[in-house]
Amino acid sequence: MTLNEKLNKLKQIYRDLTKLDQISCLLSWDQETYMPPLAAEGRAEQLAILAKIIHDKSTSLELSDLLYEVYQNRHELSVEDRKFIEIKYRTWQKQNQLTPEFVATWSSLTSQAIEAWKTAKQKKDFHLFAPFLEQLVALVRTKTSLLGKPNNYDVLLDYYEPGLTKKQVDSLFTVLKTGIKQILSSLPQIGPTRYIEAPISWQKQFTKKVLSLIGYNYQTGRQDEVAHPFMTRVGDQDIRVTNTFHENDVSSFFSALHEGGHALYEQGMDSNYIVLLNDYERSLVLHESQSRFWENFIGRTKTFWSPLWPQMQIELPTVFGSMEFADYMKMVNLVQPSLIRVQADEVTYNLHIIIRYEIEKMLVEDNLPVTQVPIMWAEKYEQYLGIRPKNDAEGCLQDVHWSMGNFGYFPTYALGNILAAQIWVQFQRENSDFSEILSNQNYQHILAWLQTKVHKPGTLLSGLELVEQLTGESLNAQYLLDYLAEKYLS
Numbered sequence: 001m002t003l004n005e006k007l008n009k010l011k012q013i014y015r016d017l018t019k020l021d022q023i024s025c026l027l028s029w030d031q032e033t034y035m036p037p038l039a040a041e042g043r044a045e046q047l048a049i050l051a052k053i054i055h056d057k058s059t060s061l062e063l064s065d066l067l068y069e070v071y072q073n074r075h076e077l078s079v080e081d082r083k084f085i086e087i088k089y090r091t092w093q094k095q096n097q098l099t100p101e102f103v104a105t106w107s108s109l110t111s112q113a114i115e116a117w118k119t120a121k122q123k124k125d126f127h128l129f130a131p132f133l134e135q136l137v138a139l140v141r142t143k144t145s146l147l148g149k150p151n152n153y154d155v156l157l158d159y160y161e162p163g164l165t166k167k168q169v170d171s172l173f174t175v176l177k178t179g180i181k182q183i184l185s186s187l188p189q190i191g192p193t194r195y196i197e198a199p200i201s202w203q204k205q206f207t208k209k210v211l212s213l214i215g216y217n218y219q220t221g222r223q224d225e226v227a228h229p230f231m232t233r234v235g236d237q238d239i240r241v242t243n244t245f246h247e248n249d250v251s252s253f254f255s256a257l258h259e260g261g262h263a264l265y266e267q268g269m270d271s272n273y274i275v276l277l278n279d280y281e282r283s284l285v286l287h288e289s290q291s292r293f294w295e296n297f298i299g300r301t302k303t304f305w306s307p308l309w310p311q312m313q314i315e316l317p318t319v320f321g322s323m324e325f326a327d328y329m330k331m332v333n334l335v336q337p338s339l340i341r342v343q344a345d346e347v348t349y350n351l352h353i354i355i356r357y358e359i360e361k362m363l364v365e366d367n368l369p370v371t372q373v374p375i376m377w378a379e380k381y382e383q384y385l386g387i388r389p390k391n392d393a394e395g396c397l398q399d400v401h402w403s404m405g406n407f408g409y410f411p412t413y414a415l416g417n418i419l420a421a422q423i424w425v426q427f428q429r430e431n432s433d434f435s436e437i438l439s440n441q442n443y444q445h446i447l448a449w450l451q452t453k454v455h456k457p458g459t460l461l462s463g464l465e466l467v468e469q470l471t472g473e474s475l476n477a478q479y480l481l482d483y484l485a486e487k488y489l490s
Helices: 001-035 037-059 063-074 079-097 100-123 128-145 153-160 166-188 200-214 249-269 283-296 309-315 325-334 347-364 369-385 410-428 435-439 442-454 461-473 478-489
Strands: 223-225 230-237 238-243
Touching: 001 063, 001 100, 001 230, 001 238, 037 079, 037 100, 037 325, 063 079, 079 100, 100 128, 128 153, 128 369, 153 347, 166 347, 166 410, 166 478, 200 223, 200 238, 200 249, 200 309, 200 442, 230 249, 238 249, 249 283, 249 435, 249 442, 283 410, 283 442, 283 461, 347 369, 347 410, 369 410, 410 442, 410 461, 410 478, 442 461
Parallel strands: 223 238
Antiparallel strands: 230 238
16 A cells, blocks of 8 residues: 555544444533433443443554554655644553553543532532542543553643643743732732522523524534533534533523533634544643633623623513623623632632642652542641631532542643743734724634644644644743733723
């Protein structure tokens, strides 16, 4: 076979593997949305079997030989195909280091742990989840060993963002902590918080309108309710978002924008390659930059909400009818230390991430006993935010990530904020009329720019690579701090 014939055969194999991965994503989506509780054990078995099939096919002799031959001659390929092969070769190396037994155990345990986490969170009792977390931490440490760096957190960071290291994260987080502390110390005294009680049925319909406004395509997606919001791709033209609704707040507005940002990125990727790549082969820093871009840099502005405000007052007069628009904007931009990460303001949000990052490192590298997690969590919240959780549900059980085995994931949220700020500055540099674009709610213009500059090239680039290509700089936390200072202190 010629090199092109080998490449095309490889692509067909990878397309088949992507389909299997999408089936796994669909099963997981169903588990989080509509699956009956007693089906959990059977679903864990299904996912474990599917994970083993995917692993076996991904490390088969036929694929391995083809990939090695094409990789050795990658410099004869186009720039895009060469990058694609390098991504696949990197993934192949990692998959071959993980044993089939480990993959099956991992899939089964995480499926069971998700259900245990749901129960524990509902009952506000960490002890119900602790045995599963102990097993997960042990398995994560086994994973680092199999990948060649026993108990080294760098391995986990690299899994979600190629090339990312603790040294880089520590440096960026040190700048963030210092800058955020200065901003918080300079803010005026915070007044009492006003809570909005909006019917969940109305929130569900309104958030769908918000998603449509920013360009989310319902012909290739849908929104469903879950315990913890997420976005997932379950087909080539099937990118779904989920949301969590509470009657006593409207955080669902911003969850919709956040998950919608993820979905817009997925919907805007290069169609020639996205059908060949799995979830874990896409940059999480880049992904999070898109969710935070729409949630904060667009979704917390007066220009976004002012055209929607009359509609909100008409549809829900008992809630918004007597409220001034200025008061609503103060509420959605209120800076106030809080316990729940997904409801945090954009200034203090990064402190939530830093706390999780520090605890994860202690679990993986320093043998922090799992039983100490609630205590460590409470102490760090008091140290960084001046508040303590009253129970485990608003403390260390609030996030689903650990039950899914996603250690090393949390830092990408804060790094995504940093990248989003740099993308926002670059957009303004390249669009001198950006104020008019925002005033006219011309989100299609913004989306088109993102698709050209970020989404399509970002199909094959990491966040670290894209920021260099787009701005000529590496990740720089100062842009985010400058944005926050200008918005909240000027």
